[in-house]
Amino acid sequence: MIPLAFDFAGESVLVVGGGSVGARKARRFAREARVVVVSPSFADADFGGAALVRAAGDAATLREFVARLDPALVVAATDDAGTNDAAAAVARSAGALVNRADHAGERAFDDVAVPATVRDDPVTVAVSTGGSSPALAKHLRERIEETIAGAGAMASLSAGLRGDLREAGVPPERRRDAVRAVVRSEPVWKALRSTDSKDDQAVGDAVARIVADVVDTEHTT
Ligand SMILES: C[C@@]1(CC(=O)O)c2cc3[nH]c(cc4nc(cc5[nH]c(cc(n2)[C@H]1CCC(=O)O)[C@@](C)(CC(=O)O)[C@@H]5CCC(=O)O)C(CC(=O)O)=C4CCC(=O)O)c(CCC(=O)O)c3CC(=O)O
């Protein structure tokens, strides 16, 4: 399986099944998509603000919801394999992606798996075990959470730096070297992770030193 980042803004997601797994998937996709959950009962308190429709997902009902919502993705998350089969078949015939919560391995070509995900916006890190061990995916996600602290700020900082250097007419190769040096710099990471607001100054100083170093070195060689 190959991970891709999918922009769900403006898209719909249909979740079939309102247990704790359906709720977790609904919360996940409700960050961006319009989510509708179809289920005869709802066992979790938090569906991320998704619309909840109390109905059994038989094939006719599912076809109706898929036709109405035109979802990019259908999540089959019931405890009933027959219903999950029907949800997957209806989704496929409508050209939607399918996520089956009760399947791993030997997937149809259009199936997707939901990875364990760490966010420090705009950075996301996704862990998949190819469906073999979701518990391991979760554990690795917890470990990575500490490792990427500050990555969101680093992404914004380096994107800003790239823009500034471009505007200043710095040629592409030198720009690339400077940005690469900044994202690898321990002093910059340390300052970004600091909760001390005066470290904004430390970040700026560390970046300025690196940029001057890279630009100067390459001037003189
Ligand atoms: C294939 C996949 C399809 C999909 O759902 O997309 C799938 C399938 C199955 N999960 C099962 C069980 C568990 N799933 C979790 C947790 C998570 N499961 C997630 C994803 C995936 N699960 C996809 C593969 C991802 C990959 O490639 O690794 C995570 C990462 C993302 C998310 O769901 O948000 C989320 C962690 C979120 C986080 O915290 O970061 C736990 C841990 C726990 O609950 O503590 C357990 C119990 C322990 C265990 O069994 O491992 C079972 C057996 C059910 C049974 O035995 O009845 C199946 C079905 C099967 O294996 O056949």
Ligand SMILES: NC(=O)C1=CN([C@@H]2O[C@H](COP(=O)(O)OP(=O)(O)OC[C@H]3O[C@@H](n4cnc5c(N)ncnc54)[C@H](O)[C@@H]3O)[C@@H](O)[C@H]2O)C=CC1
């Ligand atoms: N992918 C994952 O991360 C995990 C997947 N699983 C799998 O996912 C399934 C669901 O797990 P839970 O949410 O814990 O189960 P659950 O039993 O708590 O919830 C199942 C939900 O499906 C609903 N449902 C039953 N028939 C339906 C129908 N015809 N139409 C619509 N909804 C229907 C039920 O009302 C209930 O709300 C499990 O049976 C298991 O196979 C379990 C743990 C983790």
